[in-house]
Amino acid sequence: MRIALIGSNGQLGSDLLPRLQTTGHDVVPLRHADIEITDAANVFAVLGSVQPDLILNTAAYNLVDKAEDEPDVAMSVNASGPQNLARLCATEKWRLMHISTDYVFGEAAGPTSRPWTELDVAIPTGRYGLSKWTGEQFVQKECPRSFVVRTCGLYGLAALRDGGKGNFVETMLRLGRERQQLRVVDDQRCTPTSTADLADALVKLIATDAFGLYHATNSDSMTWCEFAREIFRLAKLDVEVIPISTVEFGAKAKRPAYSVLDCSKLAPVIDGPLPDWHDALARYLASHPA
Numbered sequence: 015m016r017i018a019l020i021g022s023n024g025q026l027g028s029d030l031l032p033r034l035q036t037t038g039h040d041v042v043p044l045r046h047a048d049i050e051i052t053d054a055a056n057v058f059a060v061l062g063s064v065q066p067d068l069i070l071n072t073a074a075y076n077l078v079d080k081a082e083d084e085p086d087v088a089m090s091v092n093a094s095g096p097q098n099l100a101r102l103c104a105t106e107k108w109r110l111m112h113i114s115t116d117y118v119f120g121e122a123a124g125p126t127s128r129p130w131t132e133l134d135v136a137i138p139t140g141r142y143g144l145s146k147w148t149g150e151q152f153v154q155k156e157c158p159r160s161f162v163v164r165t166c167g168l169y170g171l172a173a174l175r176d177g178g179k180g181n182f183v184e185t186m187l188r189l190g191r192e193r194q195q196l197r198v199v200d201d202q203r204c205t206p207t208s209t210a211d212l213a214d215a216l217v218k219l220i221a222t223d224a225f226g227l228y229h230a231t232n233s234d235s236m237t238w239c240e241f242a243r244e245i246f247r248l249a250k251l252d253v254e255v256i257p258i259s260t261v262e263f264g265a266k267a268k269r270p271a272y273s274v275l276d277c278s279k280l281a282p283v284i285d286g287p288l289p290d291w292h293d294a295l296a297r298y299l300a301s302h303p304a
């Protein structure tokens with residue numbers, strides 16, 4: 015399959031590129047310098063010359079707190095961008111895969127709720143979640159041959175590169191080397207996910223015709239505090255992690271208290287669930303460059 019990979023130098027795009035190439039696809043990697051998804055004319059010109067069978071869109075505006083100050087920018091990248099891609103794919107009869115987020119689920123459920131399924135009604139709270147939810151709607155309504163995949167808290171090695179934007183694991187490692195004590199939020203439950211494992215799952219999903227909405231995260235769940243403790247244990251860093259509340263942390267954007275995703279719809283389509291998060295984190299840390 016000929017695939018236009020948008021956001022090819024981001025965290026997820028960087029793990030997708032080699033996997034798509036080694037499974038025999040003809041991949042055209044597109045960085046932000048190569049395509050501007052918010053500009054319909056540019057999208058039509060660039061992708062018109064690529065003529066893909068599938069557009070795989072990993073590009074997004076991911077600055078959750080900053081989105082509260084610049085909601086128009088977030089909406090433009092996360093909603094108008096995917097809409098441009100969906101329209102073009104529908105016209106050209108190309109397939110589209112688009113990535114979304116657990117942040118489409120706002121505060122409606124408490125920490126004792128069951129994991130969210132694809133059939134649950136999403137009610138985003140913050141501007142980032144709202145922009146991503148709007149993007150999902152455009153893709154699903156305008157492009158019938160589309161996959162929309164919601165995931166959570168991505169971490170990939172591309173975050174380490176020059177110009178990389180970092181991720182939670184890298185932030186903890188940096189702070190853990192500088193401090194002996196850290197305060198980490200313990201009342202948000204979700205499943206941060208390795209982009210390597212997500213990329214493996216997406217490569218399997220695009221090989222099917224099972225279009226639709228999916229949840230895809232590593233298995234099991236944790237709070238950010240639990241995640242931080244496991245990072246320090248595996249990295250052999252002696253850091254005391256003090257649990258605090260979301261209110262004490264005081265981030266600008268609201269975040270879901272519980273955004274664990276039920277991934278049981280995806281598992282049979284790709285022959286099994288994504289690995290457990292402990293295993294994913296251990297492999298990520300083991301693959302760190304020395």
Ligand SMILES: NC(=O)c1ccc[n+]([C@@H]2O[C@H](COP(=O)([O-])OP(=O)(O)OC[C@H]3O[C@@H](n4cnc5c(N)ncnc54)[C@H](OP(=O)(O)O)[C@@H]3O)[C@@H](O)[C@H]2O)c1
Pocket residue numbers: 020021022023024025026027045046047049050051052071072073074075076091095113114115116146165166167168169179
């Ligand atoms: N990161 C997370 O924790 C997380 C959690 C849940 C879901 N997701 C979703 O997963 C997907 C992949 O995330 P990621 O962490 O791999 O993102 P990432 O590392 O930030 O990569 C996104 C890429 O998109 C490019 N891009 C941004 N705006 C663009 C535009 N207007 N036109 C074209 N390219 C543009 C970026 O280029 P520049 O950097 O040069 O602008 C970057 O290469 C996104 O849809 C995201 O919303 C992420």
